[in-house]
Amino acid sequence: NAGVTQTPKFRILKIGQSMTLQCTQDMNHNYMYWYRQDPGMGLKLIYYSVGAGITDKGEVPNGYNVSRSTTEDFPLRLELAAPSQTSVYFCASSPATGLNTEAFFGQGTRLTVV
Amino acid sequence: KQEVTQIPAALSVPEGENLVLNCSFTDSAIYNLQWFRQDPGKGLTSLLLIQSSQREQTSGRLNASLDKSSGRSTLYIAASQPGDSATYLCILTTGTASKLTFGTGTRLQVTL
Numbered sequence: 001n002a003g004v005t006q007t008p009k010f011r012i013l014k015i016g017q018s019m020t021l022q023c024t025q026d027m028n029h030n031y032m033y034w035y036r037q038d039p040g041m042g043l044k045l046i047y048y049s050v051g052a053g054i055t056d057k058g059e060v061p062n063g064y065n066v067s068r069s070t071t072e073d074f075p076l077r078l079e080l081a082a083p084s085q086t087s088v089y090f091c092a093s094s095p096a097t098g099l100n101t102e103a104f105f106g107q108g109t110r111l112t113v114v
Numbered sequence: 115k116q117e118v119t120q121i122p123a124a125l126s127v128p129e130g131e132n133l134v135l136n137c138s139f140t141d142s143a144i145y146n147l148q149w150f151r152q153d154p155g156k157g158l159t160s161l162l163l164i165q166s167s168q169r170e171q172t173s174g175r176l177n178a179s180l181d182k183s184s185g186r187s188t189l190y191i192a193a194s195q196p197g198d199s200a201t202y203l204c205i206l207t208t209g210t211a212s213k214l215t216f217g218t219g220t221r222l223q224v225t226l
Contacts, residue, residue, distance in 0.1 A: 033214060043216050090157065092214065094207065101145055101207050103214055107157035 006106035013081040021076040023091030032074040036087040116141040118217040126223045135189040137204035151200040
């Protein structure tokens with residue numbers, strides 16, 4: 001089972017460049033999330049989606065955009081990369097909320113903006 | 115607002131010791147609680163999931179308990195090994211879509 005797959009695993013960007021972090025899940029989960037984790041810190045929610053066509057902002061959405069055209073994919077776009085966006089990015093998914101809801105995480109994308 | 119605190123923030127124990135990690139939360143209206151481990155520079159690995167209607171779950175040397183009324187969960191690790199060294203996170207799922215609420219984490223080091 002693939003679970004949640006993130007690509008790329010590592011990336012170095014120059015200031016002002018743009019890129020898309022890819023996230024795909026094959027579990028038919030409705031809920032998907034993007035988090036960032038700064039060194040020595042906890043995870044902060046950037047954006048989330050409760051289903052195809054629906055997205056909403058989390059705690060730290062500035063500088064990012066997302067789309068959810070399919071259930072499987074939830075890409076995160078950085079339009080004008082800034083050093084403050086140097087972080088590790090995690091994508092997660094879960095079924096619709098319920099007692100047996102289990103969150104699954106991708107392995108992360110380590111992004112450095114120089 | 116749900117707040118999730120993990121105590122201690124860091125812990126160092128010699129190999130072989132049994133240990134308990136604590137997770138406290140302020141809102142008992144949760145669907146479930148998961149314990150994860152995160153190795154340095156790596157992703158999150160799910161260890162155990164406890165549904166809100168359950169009291170405990172066990173997997174190998176790990177045992178997690180949940181007491182919703184007191185807003186507490188504990189992760190018990192038996193016979194600790196150096197390979198258990200990692201950061202342990204408790205993550206709560208609540209009713210709204212955005213609410214995967216993360217604990218503050220406990221950084222565990224098991225020494226030889």
